[in-house]
Amino acid sequence: MKQLKIMIVLIAFLALALVVPYVANAQDCTAQINTGVWYHWTSYKGGKLYNTGAFKFTGTYEQGGDELRVIQYGDKDKETRYLRGKHGRNWFAIYNPKSGERWETSKTSCKGKVMTGAIWVNGKVKYTFTLDTGRTR
Structure with missing residues (x-):
């Protein structure tokens, strides 16, 4: 019985030794999305820079949700208006009815000021x- 207790204590100590450095190095999410501010985005396809x-x-858009403006660099800074979107302090979801793209991120996919997410088309992650x-711009 004494050996079992010692083993449990050793396993707990080992687990703690493995977890503490990870927690200490983890960056809290400090990203904050504010209305009216241009934020830089980068998309990737197959792990390579795409756009x-x-x-x-x-x-707020008249029909509910948030209005969103998007610029793609290199396309003469062409501006597109997404009709539907929702956002919080450190998450967002947007939908472009024209292209069928849905951009999503969450509070858990954020490190520091950088958020990561997926671009869905027809139910599949495309980018x-x-x-x-x-x-900011």
Whole structure:
């Protein structure tokens, strides 16, 4: 019985030794999305850079949700209006009815000021992206 207690204490100590450095190195999410601010985004396809741009939430849309403006760099800064979107302090979900793209991120996919997420088309992840809230335009 004494050996079992010693073993349990050793296992608990070992588990703690493995977890503490991870927790100490983990960066809290400090990303914050504010209405009216342009934030830089980068998309990836197959792990390679695909596109870059910026977007901002402009306010509440008449039919509910938030209005969103998106710029793609290198496309003469062409601006697109997404009709539907929702966002919180450190998460967002947007939908473009024209292309069928749905961009999503969550509070758990955030490190520091950078959020990561997926771009869905027809129910499948087509691209991944990062949104750097520390890099504004």
